[in-house]
Amino acid sequence: MKKISFLIGSLGGGGAERVTVALADYFCESGYEVFFIVFSKANNNYRINPKIKIDYLPENTGKCAIFFRIKELKKLLKNQAPDYVISLGLGYQYLILGNLLNKYRFILSERNAPQYYYNWYQKIYVKYSYEKAYRVVFQTEDAKQYYGKSLEKKSKVIANPITSSIPDPYDGEREKRIVAVNRLSQQKNIFMLLRAMKRVLDVFPEYVLEIYGKGEQQEELEKYAKELNISDNVKFMGQKANVQTYIVNASVFVSSSDFEGMSNSMLEAMAIGLPVVCTDCPIGGARMVIKNNINGILTPVGDDRIFADEIIGLLKNPEKAKRLGKQASELREQLNVKKIAKEWEKLFED
Template sequence: MTRKVVFFTTGMTAGGAERVVATLANALDSRGFEVVIAMVKGEESAYDLPPGVRLRSANLNPGLRNLPAAIQFYRQLLREESPDVVASFSTKSDIIALIFRLLFRSESQLIVSDRADPYTRNRRLQLACNVLYRWSDGLVCQSESVADYYRKRCKRASIFVIPNPLSEDSVGETTKKCRSRTVIAVGRLSEQKNHRLAISAFKRIRERFPELTMKIYGSGPLENELTEMIRMADLEDNVTLEGVVPNVMRQHSDAALFLFTSNYEGYPNALMEAAAAGIPTVTTDFSPGTAREIIEDGVNGYVVPVGGEDEAVEASIKALSGKLDLAEVIAASQRVRKRHRTELILESWLNVFGPLGRKRLPL
């Protein structure tokens, strides 16, 4: 009997959680699973999927107004697909699936996955997640820090820690050759990513290393503001906004530095890929604390306080001055690759799914 897994998510735009869904869907399809990706909004995937992976969409804008329609879509999805397992991959889809579970009986296993920083949610949403997640068959967290949050608040939940899988295509081979003079930053051009800090810090870094340039990859609502900031800082010849480009770390495996300045994150693929590519890194110690699970402070990079421009500048100068041992950076990159291998991550997910037989929980 073909085993069926439905991934349920808000959409399949070019984001970190969506990339994980695509990676897992590809891996399961190659193993003979029937895979469906069900979306609340949107009709297409920003990531390549094999022909065997089907997409379904409710074509709704997420929000309380459309919650009844979203629940009805989910109910129809379960009736028509009759999956062995549903794996939900966004806060909104988690809530939809769990409300349905409380209202109706379902024979499908329901695994929810928190892909965000629970500490930064508003209190109402925190309470909703803390109450609802305990009704899942399993709660997957990307990091120990997020798992610790839920261990204190969802004592009935079965909690698992599974980091994101690494696509080898996204990073290529680590390089032992001389570093370029390019600093890279990756992330949506939004308040969360705090690219203002990266630009301000880079201006000061160039006082020590005037030959450097910086490329910022991503798109978002702050594009015009950041463009003006670059102009006002007289950095137009040195800092460029490159837009959304796939596999940045493969293209820049010889980058001088990866500068990551987020205020908060879930489990950032960009940081994981930079570490796997062996690029010296300076990152903020963003909430909920995941940076230190990826970057070994003083080995393959430096972890600095959130918003700490002085600390970011000082750490960047140390990294650019050769204070990090290249052999240790490369050795750390191999540890990151090993821990995030797609096959290893897939096995962890399959262990969470358990025997893929139908399961009915008493409500």
């Protein structure tokens, strides 16, 4: 029986974590022995296959904390003796400082837009990690091309999977809600979304924007909503487990990011039949799955006027919104976990 160890940030939420849990479950049920090495303890928001063995790195603090954690990581990997170690954008400093990339077959995955997400020294050690890794997975062709030809032979583009646990597509009357699911951080440009919502409310004052997620900008965003005089129509809902059950009967899903890998919340919104309006942001995740005006709508990054116009257009034309949502829901079959996990499994065989 082959062994796979996954490095995972926490079990408390996050896009990369969700993909990790889905892949691990598939491999577990396909005859692999699967381990989790979890970097941070948090409330478990995922249904973890009981066959998966879970270990946690110690919660050390102080100047030497990383070295204590690297020592424990090395000990865990030695005991697990995996054939492959998979990390979705996590722990590259640990792998370099612990000299682990030369000892195990690491499959690493880029989860964001590297030209914007990393600072200069992070770009150096991330690229070094990819060059030393056994295989590298990118979410989009644009992300792969960013690193040039040096990774060509060892890299592959694989989209995120959509789990079967999400609700079925909704086909009834939709509530007057526009929904967003994301961290409240600068990258997501919620300020632009609020400006767009003000324009939408000028035409459709009965609608409400619900923002699901948490982050460091919440207080600023709440203040900005008040300045725009739309705070009564903007609800900050916090982070929710199984958030798809809360948004399935909304009118429109929106994503206003300045840059993004491949948004799980966008994929899942499409899979449950929501019409989506998303910025066509680097590194091409939205563009990879959205065919403009066929199964969703793409808009220029940062343009609140066009963003608002597209939302208004869908609210004025519910038949178009329904058509886009129905086309979007086909993604749940195209990107189901089994199909995507088999693409990962091929990396072991190549």
